[in-house]
Amino acid sequence: MEMAEQKTAIVADAPHPVAQTLRMLWRDKFALAAAVFLLIVLLSALFGPALLEGVATKTNLRGRNAPPFDFSQPWYLWLGGDALGRPLLARIIVAAQNTMAVAVGAVLCSLAIGTTLGMIAGYTSRMASQVIMRLADVIMSFPSLLLAVIVLYMLPPSVFNLIIVLAITRIPVYLRTSRAEVLEVRERMFVQAAKVMGASSGRIIFRHLLPVILPTLVTIATLDFALVVLVESALSFLGIGIQPPEITWGLMVSQGRAYLTTAWWLSFWPGLAIILTTLSLNLLANWLRTALDPVQRWRLEIAVKKNG
Amino acid sequence: MKKFLWKRAVASAISLICLIILVFFLSRLTGDPTDLFLPETATQEARDNYRRVHGLDQPLVSQFFRYVTDLVQLNFGESVRRAEPAIDPVLRGFAWTLQLATVTMALVTLAAITLGSLAAFHVGGFFDRVATFFSLMGASAPDFWIAIIAIVVFSVGLGWLPTSGTGSVWHWIMPVAVLFIRPFGLILQVVRGSMITALNSAYVKTARAKGVENRPIIFVHALRNALLPVITVIGDQTAAILNGAVIVETIFGFPGVGKLMIDSILQRDFNVILAAIMVTAFAIFILNIMIDLLYAVLDPRIRY
Helix, strand or coil: CHHHHHHHHHHHHCCCHHHHHHHHHHHCHHHHHHHHHHHHHHHHHHHHHHHHHHHHHCCCHHHCCCCCCCCCCCHHHCCCECCCCCEHHHHHHHHHHHHHHHHHHHHHHHHHHHHHHHHHHHHCCHHHHHHHHHHHHHHHHCCHHHHHHHHHHHCCCCHHHHHHHHHHHHHHHHHHHHHHHHHHHCCCHHHHHHHHCCCCHHHHHHHHHHHHHHHHHHHHHHHHHHHHHHHHHHHHHHCCCCCCCCCCHHHHHHHHHHHCCCCCHHHHHHHHHHHHHHHHHHHHHHHHHHHCCCCCCHHHHHHHHHHC | CHHHHHHHHHHHHHHHHHHHHHHHHHHHHCCCHHHHHCCCCCCHHHHHHHHHHCCCCCCHHHHHHHHHHHHHCCCCCECCCCCCECHHHHHHHHHHHHHHHHHHHHHHHHHHHHHHHHHHHCCCCHHHHHHHHHHHHHHHCCHHHHHHHHHHHHHHHCCCCCCCCCCCHHHHHHHHHHHHHHHHHHHHHHHHHHHHHHHCCHHHHHHHHCCCCHHHHHHHHHHHHHHHHHHHHHHHHHHHHHHHCHHHHHHCCCCCHHHHHHHHHHCCCHHHHHHHHHHHHHHHHHHHHHHHHHHHHHCCCCCC
């Protein structure tokens, strides 16, 4: 009876996992800033076009290449105007949607396909494993940016095609990681025990293997997200990604290139948006690597206790 | 060793074949080059003649087989735009890109090994912070944006460096500097990580116990073993520059193979595109073999 009471007390003491995570995030100010910034980008991507579409596309020829930091203007002109007098800040916010759509789509696709194939390769027959791994080798040996360039010249560049191309080039990363992890985890005692107790392959994969390898994959996905944002911007910059009148940050940098000598801000701000986003993702990935790793997590938790 | 080389060669050959098939069919799917090369007013007769001369009236499959037979004989065909064999501009461009990659990677290797070792020696110290900063920048910086800003600052603003071309040493500074960022950040992290492992190893502790000073401990005892994983990354990054300097070459007007490839794609110059891809892929294949061999030489435990 006493034992049971003690037990409930301990359980009640342990904070809710979400609260615990937030507290760990609060402790690491860099990761916190990164998370906040990404949240802003995400909100811009979700609601920006609906709220600011009109403002962002309204041309104003008297305000062509309007310089930034003119605070007598409305807030969306604070970063200046582009070659047609459209407010840059509003356009950056609207462009977040396409940039994020491509990045999220590509990362989720490659994560899902790569992990599935990797687990099949790791958990089923040798034959399947061989075929899948050779497939990964073939994709890996393609120069990925070049492949994207070639395919996008051939296919009409749209958000969907861009997602497909980027996803294909990123699949091997998840495939190799999940296969390697599965090969290791499947030999552990709890998997063996589940197998002996008659669990089906599906149950073992989804209930026992996936939760163990997911943290690693999530960390890689965060890093990859930054990479995909960069590649997408580069493709748009080369003029083979998203086409006008749609906008992405990379396209905005490229459009501003013609006015470099007279209006540097046209290219500068969207580039800054890209770099801040990728920087935040990298910082967050670093934090996740520690936070999601049960062996490493104490570093953050102890810090929390010391603080509180 | 021989068996390993064979396996490697076969795997690369398969990827190469896939690449040929993919590129050939994708490029032919997009449209008839006849429309691109003849003026709109060209007569039907002229069009038919053009198709016949370049074999474009044949079915796609037989065009492909003709292409493959030529390829086996190392005949890449004529460039339709330049009135010279397709392989010529590719080799010229590749020579430029190879120089660019060599210079950049030499500098990257030197800098990354130095800074990475220093960072590993005092984890959390000054150099470690600098190294973390550079790694973060390397992973986050959009190269096209950095290149543009560099042009604004150093060419337009300060007037120190030329914006494009290859005339003098000055022309090389910006392309090399922009290409430098990404591999530097990556290799730095690998050097740091494997140096930390090496510095914690028994033989370094032994050397320390015997009173060896810090510098020889880092650069003689630890570095040699720490370099093994680094070599793989250096190989990968060199390959990345060989086929991925497209953006830097385009912005700085550098006559490398990446720029040539983009131009050829825009001009639908199939033969040049295919030749460029073949040459690059082959170069990367050779590079990978060299890295594997180097690995075996440096680590006597590795026997393929």
